[in-house]
Amino acid sequence: MTASFLPPKRILMGPGPSDVPQRVLDAMARPTIGHLDPAFVDLMEQIKAMLRMAFRTENALTFPVSAPGSAGMEMCFVNLVEPGDKVIVCRNGVFGGRMLENVKRTGGVPVVVDDAWGAAVDPQKVRDAFKSNPDAKVLAFVHAETSTGAQSDAAALAKIAQEAGALTILDCVTSLGGTPVLLDQWRIDAAYSGSQKCLSCTPGLSPVSFSERAIEKIKARKTPVQSWFLDLNLVLGYWQSAGKRTYHHTAPINPMYGLHESLVMLEEEGLENSWARHRAMHEKLKAGLEGLGLRYVVEESARLPQLNSIYVPEGVDEAAIRSRLLSEFNLEIGAGLGDMAGKIWRIGLMGYSAKQANIDLCLQALSACLEKSAAGA
Numbered sequence: 001m002t003a004s005f006l007p008p009k010r011i012l013m014g015p016g017p018s019d020v021p022q023r024v025l026d027a028m029a030r031p032t033i034g035h036l037d038p039a040f041v042d043l044m045e046q047i048k049a050m051l052r053m054a055f056r057t058e059n060a061l062t063f064p065v066s067a068p069g070s071a072g073m074e075m076c077f078v079n080l081v082e083p084g085d086k087v088i089v090c091r092n093g094v095f096g097g098r099m100l101e102n103v104k105r106t107g108g109v110p111v112v113v114d115d116a117w118g119a120a121v122d123p124q125k126v127r128d129a130f131k132s133n134p135d136a137k138v139l140a141f142v143h144a145e146t147s148t149g150a151q152s153d154a155a156a157l158a159k160i161a162q163e164a165g166a167l168t169i170l171d172c173v174t175s176l177g178g179t180p181v182l183l184d185q186w187r188i189d190a191a192y193s194g195s196q197k198c199l200s201c202t203p204g205l206s207p208v209s210f211s212e213r214a215i216e217k218i219k220a221r222k223t224p225v226q227s228w229f230l231d232l233n234l235v236l237g238y239w240q241s242a243g244k245r246t247y248h249h250t251a252p253i254n255p256m257y258g259l260h261e262s263l264v265m266l267e268e269e270g271l272e273n274s275w276a277r278h279r280a281m282h283e284k285l286k287a288g289l290e291g292l293g294l295r296y297v298v299e300e301s302a303r304l305p306q307l308n309s310i311y312v313p314e315g316v317d318e319a320a321i322r323s324r325l326l327s328e329f330n331l332e333i334g335a336g337l338g339d340m341a342g343k344i345w346r347i348g349l350m351g352y353s354a355k356q357a358n359i360d361l362c363l364q365a366l367s368a369c370l371e372k373s374a375a376g377a
């Protein structure tokens with residue numbers, strides 16, 4: 001007979017998921033109720049209100065998609081992009097590339113603005129792209145590129161789109177809760193995030209938010225949204241005003257308890273305090289990493305506090321070190337993706353993982369492994 005699964009206890013300092021506090025795990029273990037139960041409807045309303053707090057928005061259409069961040073991404077594109085729509089897509093890492101793939105699959109016409117991996121999106125290139133493509137309807141970019149650790153200037157990029165009369169789609173999966181995400185101030189039209197990064201919930205839910213302008217565009221579509229599950233016109237009936245809720249799909253009840261608890265914890269700490277904590281922990285980790293002679297990939301002005309990407313020292317077997325960190329220290333850090341595979345490590349300081357004890361463990365463990373590696377052990 002197969003035994004029950006007992007996961008090892010790990011410290012998660014990779015690109016997500018981050019450590020999940022016991023409070024959130026406890027919340028998820030509470031009894032399952034029906035998804036149309038009035039008590040669950042109340043919970044959904046509270047989650048929506050707390051997500052508005054986290055996104056700094058008044059958008060009525062703010063809720064968690066019942067699927068991971070990639071589904072939130074897809075929801076934004078399938079609803080806002082109609083076949084033939086021109087979309088300017090910024091690509092400076094893996095997730096910008098996925099946005100491009102979404103544009104292609106919805107039948108949109110992509111205009112790609114490329115920047116080097118590890119660099120922020122260059123606003124001048126975006127301005128030029130709109131100049132050459134005044135008919136572009138949407139600008140899409142990643143705020144916090146988790147594949148490289150670079151943060152782009154969302155306020156500046158969104159402003160360019162507004163001046164050109166285009167809508168903006170923002171990936172804030174890794175930024176939400178960790179660095180300022182100001183949807184209303186920046187006038188973002190569609191944004192998606194994830195539960196498992198700086199919110200420190202378990203993976204599998206994707207907070208999203210849509211402006212009135214975005215909803216108008218969706219309502220004016222000439223073609224039906226290609227995805228039934230992600231069609232906002234249908235999902236609206238499930239997430240809209242509490243009294244009129246109708247069945248669309250069965251929400252993942254217990255993970256919603258978890259998201260609720262993680263948002264309660266964010267409220268208790270205060271959003272701005274959470275941003276400040278991520279920054280302070282980053283400064284400490286940075287001092288330690290530089291003390292070990294490790295170099296950052298991203299230049300200081302564009303560095304994400306919650307995702308520290310550093311070069312693997314010359315001659316070091318990066319995969320061997322990561323497997324040692326996991327087996328000897330129960331510590332997970334991330335490897336490089338795509339062009340950066342084998343060349344960098346990505347150390348996450350997301351949500352509950354952004355704390356002194358994790359930094360101490362990480363520096364001590366890395367130092368031990370690098371020493372052994374240098375000694376040829």
Ligand SMILES: *Cc1c(COP(=O)(O)O)cnc(C)c1O
Nearest residue numbers: 068069070095144146173174194
């Ligand atoms: C993690 C991540 C995603 C995808 O989220 P999943 O929950 O893994 O589907 C999208 N964009 C960025 C920037 C991410 O870091």
